Amino acid sequence: MTDAARSVAALPESARQLAPSATPWAQRPHLDGLRTVAVYLVVAYHAGVSGFDGGFIGVDLFFTLSGYLVTMVLLQDLSNHGRIRLTRFYGRRARRLIPAATVAVIGTSLGALLVLTSFDRSTLTGDATASSLWFANWHFLHESSDYFASEGPESPFIHFWSLAIEEQFYVGFPLVLIVAWRLAPRFASLLATMIVAIVLSVAAQIVLADGDTNRAYLGTDARAYQILAGSALALLFWRHDVRSMVERWRGGAAAVGVVAPVVLTVFVLLATPAIDVDVSTRGLLAAVVAVGSIASLELGRSAATGVLSRPTVRYLGQISYGTYLWHWPVLVLTEALVDMGPVSALVVSGVVGTALAALSAEMLERPVRRPSRLDRAPVVAIALGVSAATVAGLVVAPALLEADRTPTIVARSSSLDGAITDDVVVPDVDWSALAVAVPDVPTCERLDGSDCFVAEGSAGTMLLIGDSHARMLLPALEQVAAGRDMSLALDFSQGCPWQFELLGDADGDKSRRCAERRELTYGGRIEMIEPELIVVAGFPASVEGRGAMTTPNPAWQGLDRASLVERATIETLERLEQHGVPVLVIEPFPHLDANPVSCLSAATMASECVIEAHAQGTEEAAERAIAARSDLVRTLDLDSITCPTLPRCVPIVDGIVVRRDPHHLTMEFAATLSGPIAEEIDQMLPGSPSP
Numbered sequence: 001m002t003d004a005a006r007s008v009a010a011l012p013e014s015a016r017q018l019a020p021s022a023t024p025w026a027q028r029p030h031l032d033g034l035r036t037v038a039v040y041l042v043v044a045y046h047a048g049v050s051g052f053d054g055g056f057i058g059v060d061l062f063f064t065l066s067g068y069l070v071t072m073v074l075l076q077d078l079s080n081h082g083r084i085r086l087t088r089f090y091g092r093r094a095r096r097l098i099p100a101a102t103v104a105v106i107g108t109s110l111g112a113l114l115v116l117t118s119f120d121r122s123t124l125t126g127d128a129t130a131s132s133l134w135f136a137n138w139h140f141l142h143e144s145s146d147y148f149a150s151e152g153p154e155s156p157f158i159h160f161w162s163l164a165i166e167e168q169f170y171v172g173f174p175l176v177l178i179v180a181w182r183l184a185p186r187f188a189s190l191l192a193t194m195i196v197a198i199v200l201s202v203a204a205q206i207v208l209a210d211g212d213t214n215r216a217y218l219g220t221d222a223r224a225y226q227i228l229a230g231s232a233l234a235l236l237f238w239r240h241d242v243r244s245m246v247e248r249w250r251g252g253a254a255a256v257g258v259v260a261p262v263v264l265t266v267f268v269l270l271a272t273p274a275i276d277v278d279v280s281t282r283g284l285l286a287a288v289v290a291v292g293s294i295a296s297l298e299l300g301r302s303a304a305t306g307v308l309s310r311p312t313v314r315y316l317g318q319i320s321y322g323t324y325l326w327h328w329p330v331l332v333l334t335e336a337l338v339d340m341g342p343v344s345a346l347v348v349s350g351v352v353g354t355a356l357a358a359l360s361a362e363m364l365e366r367p368v369r370r371p372s373r374l375d376r377a378p379v380v381a382i383a384l385g386v387s388a389a390t391v392a393g394l395v396v397a398p399a400l401l402e403a404d405r406t407p408t409i410v411a412r413s414s415s416l417d418g419a420i421t422d423d424v425v426v427p428d429v430d431w432s433a434l435a436v437a438v439p440d441v442p443t444c445e446r447l448d449g450s451d452c453f454v455a456e457g458s459a460g461t462m463l464l465i466g467d468s469h470a471r472m473l474l475p476a477l478e479q480v481a482a483g484r485d486m487s488l489a490l491d492f493s494q495g496c497p498w499q500f501e502l503l504g505d506a507d508g509d510k511s512r513r514c515a516e517r518r519e520l521t522y523g524g525r526i527e528m529i530e531p532e533l534i535v536v537a538g539f540p541a542s543v544e545g546r547g548a549m550t551t552p553n554p555a556w557q558g559l560d561r562a563s564l565v566e567r568a569t570i571e572t573l574e575r576l577e578q579h580g581v582p583v584l585v586i587e588p589f590p591h592l593d594a595n596p597v598s599c600l601s602a603a604t605m606a607s608e609c610v611i612e613a614h615a616q617g618t619e620e621a622a623e624r625a626i627a628a629r630s631d632l633v634r635t636l637d638l639d640s641i642t643c644p645t646l647p648r649c650v651p652i653v654d655g656i657v658v659r660r661d662p663h664h665l666t667m668e669f670a671a672t673l674s675g676p677i678a679e680e681i682d683q684m685l686p687g688s689p690s691p
Contacts, residue, residue, distance in 0.1 A: 030297045031065065032317035033308025037264070038062050039320040040350065041271050043327050046159075047345035054271045056279075059162045060226050060286035061267065061293070062324075066166050067230025068294055074174055075238045078181065084174050091378025093170050094385030095368050100322055100360050101163065102392045105132050107356075108156050108329040109400040114407060115336050119431045119601035121401045124155060128401060131160035132393025134167040141218040156329035163324075165220050169227050187239050194232045201225035202284070209280035213510070216280055226287040233291050237298065260296035260304040267293055322357025322365070323350075330356070406602045423607045424652055431601040435660050437667050439474040441492045447520055449529040452489040454478065459687075460532035461487040465521060466498045470537040472665045473586065477535065479674035480681060489529055493517040497541040500575060501553045502568035511550055522572075526579055533582050533685060539663060540588040540617025541565045562618045569622040577632050582684040585623045585635045586677070590614060590643045592662040596651035606652040611662075613649045636680045638673060 038058040045055025077084050105128055112121050130139030140161050180193045201224040209216035216222045267289045269275055270282060277285065297305050307313065316323070331349035334340065340348065368374070374381040444452035452463075455478055462481050464470055471492055481488040496504055496514035500522045504510040526534070541549055542565040549561055556564055576583045590613035599609035620635075627633045642658060642665065643649040651658060653669070660666045665673075 028069075028298075029309035029314045030305040031069070031294070031308075032314040033310070034061065034065060034293065034297065035317035035320040036308070036313050037268070038065070039317075039323050039327075041268070042324065043350045043353065044346060045271070046328055046331055047349055048342040049346050050342060051272050053273055054275070054282050057267075057271055057282060057286040060283055061290045062162065063166065063223065063226035064230040064233075064287060064290035064294065066169070067227035068234045069230075070170065070173070071231040071234035072238065074177055075234065078177075079238075084178055086174060086178075087378040087382065089174055090171075091374070091381040092369075094382050095374060096365075097163075097167065097170075097321075098385035098389050099368050100325060100365050101160075102132065102388050103360065103364060104322075104325040104329070105157070105392050106396050106400070107326075108333075109397040111329060111333045112156060113400045113403055113405070115333050117407060117598050117602040118402075118404055119435070120336075120595075120598050122432050124157065125398045125401045127155045127157035127160075128397035129393040130164070131157045132389045132397065134164050134171075134389075136160035136164040137162070137218045137220060138164075141214055144214045144218075154332050156332040159324065159328040161218055165223055166227070168220050169224065173227075173231070187235070191232065191235055194228055194235065198225045198228045198232065201228065205280060205284065209278070213279060217283075223283075226283070226290070229287050229291050230294065233295060237295075256296055256300040257302040260293070260299075260302035263289060263292040263296050264304050316354065319354070319357040319361045322360045323353050326356040326360075327353030423605050424655065426600050426603050426606055426609075426652070427655070427657070429600075429657065431597055434657065434666060435597050437660065438468075439471055439667060441471055441474075441490055444489075444491055445520075447524055447528065449489060449491070449525045452491055452525075452529065453487055454490050455481050455486075455488040457481060457484070457486040457488075459485040461489055461529055462533045462535065462681075463489045463491060463526065463529055463531035464535045464537070465491045466536055466538040467493055467496055468664060469539050469589070470498070470535075470586075472660075472667065472670050473537055473673070473677075475667050475671035476674040476677050479671065480678045483674075483678060484681075484685070486532070489531070491517075491521050491525065493521075497549070497565075497568070498536045498538045499541060499565070499568040499572040501551050501556070501571070502541055502565065503550045503552065504548070515552060522575060526576075531579075531581055533584065533681065534576055534579070535584045535586065536576075537586040538588070539591070540619055541568070542617040542619050543588075543591065543614070565617070565619050566622045569619045570626060573623070573626045573630075573633055577630060581632070583633045584680060584684060585627070585633065587620050587623065587635055587637045587639075588617055589663075589665070590639060590646060590649060592649055592659070595662050596649075596659050597657070597661060600651055600657065606650060609651045610645070610648050611651070613643055613647050634680065634684060636677065638676060641673065641676065642669075 038061040041052065041055040041058035041061075043055075044052040045058070049055075074084055074089065077089065109124075109128055112124060116124075126139060126143075127136070130136040136157065140155075140158055176193075176197075177190070180190055183189070201221060204219070205216050205222040205225065208219065208222050267286070270286055270289060275282070275285070296302070297308070308317075327349040330352045331345055334348055334352075335345070374384075442452050442454060446452075454474065462477065462484075464473070464477055466473075471490070474488075474490065477488055480486075493514060495510065496517055500518050503514040503518075542562050544561075549564060551557070551564060551568065556567055559567065573583065573585070592611045592613055594611050596609050596611055599611070600606070603609050623633075623635050627635045639646060641653070644653065649658070654672070656669045656672065657666050658669045
């Protein structure tokens, strides 16, 4: 009897249930190479490289790989010792994950201090804390629900959401495995438990994706199926000598040689528009293909295993954790300084992120992971790791991010000669409060519109239809309504175009919500409110900043964005004309390529923050064309007031800050528009406004 056989025989029957059917494979260079594929798909996606719109599934591959490899480690422990040595497992995970992540959080906070204004840093403290303490996914899920959060640079910590899910898995999965094993110490019971958990998680993904894409994408429960799929594969491979079975099967080796490259190619195709599915479906498919990729690579040699096992490819996979940690903050902080195209962004984030990962691996991660006293004292390793993460998240990162100082490295000047003739001193303003100040809105969920009213009057009703840009006009329209003793109703649809049959992105919940809101608006609510005047306003749907545009109208499928928006604008205004009341279209305001509030918060003079403006969109032409031939439709262009120095916009007009972010007006400035709006409405409605 061999030593291995004697060791197995000495174990209790329950442990022998999980004795490996063959010697576990210690070296897996091809799986390191698979990590390389995963991380650079994500890098390409984040850089905005054309053709990698679905590159985020690199994270899905990481999840499945993590479940596979960690479960192998736990099964090895359970098989060899009859139990899972939790402190040893947690200690090793702490040494593997926490040092690099802690340094990345501190390094990112320091980078933000160097290049971002105090205003832009003001929202990052919670992000850094959540990232350090492993609940970033739930933190960002909560933040994503706040549509009116400040539109500063993207958070350089947001990528920690996926690491949080993995860390939560590492903490909880061994405990679940122990309980399941003690309740029913059999291989079949463990596998059944995993399958049930996978089914429940997939069900959560499908149900949540139908109503809230963010919740389905960021929730641990809705993403656990991907990690558990890897765990189930590990259990099958551990218990059954699948490799030998394939080798004994005639043609098995040849089949693996063909299947592995094909499956890996399919996975890469899933990251491209070649497979056109929504985010949730792409994730489900990615999990299936990821399992197939791991399985086919593990079962034998192929061209794919050869390529993935090459030293350079393998090395990049070994440091992929660090590359993932660093590439995103490098990208975000660099873009705060200079404009970059997708190729430049890919090179900068990929090269610098990889270099920092290599440095972290050599100087920090590998020394900490080498056998040492920490290896023999796992409780100490856990305590040190948790303490370091806590201090970084609660003390060091907040101290850096909340420091009251101007950036050390300043972005290219936004000042443009000749834009300001009478410069003004930037006022002392609570910029954080200004950036989130928005008018209250009614619920407006009933078909009859009875819950849509903002103000009551006796001379008829003014109905405002639109998105957040319409919402910001409420201070002006409330004054206009009060001046005419009119009621004011707001049909507000957050993030949705005002045009009928023009919907938001195709990710399910947003399009569905927009469709439901528009169906209420144009499906009877206007008739029930019986307005004397309809006002429409919103962010230009033809501009890419709005996000993807879709339509349920089959006759419009296949139209390019500009044509789709033009068609929807014309048909919606014609639909509104049928109500027989005047319709005022407030033309979209110019949108900026930077946040003026961010600039003003660190500036002395307003001239330092003059910012280039973009065109308002192509629908203006359609709106004006309808107005030119209609007795009921008029358009109002307020650009000369909101941006009197086009094509460059000054941030302060008549002593008032114009915008709270690159797109939305401030409440105070919006109120100043009541005069020109009232003048236009007075020409559209009979009678004179009351004093």
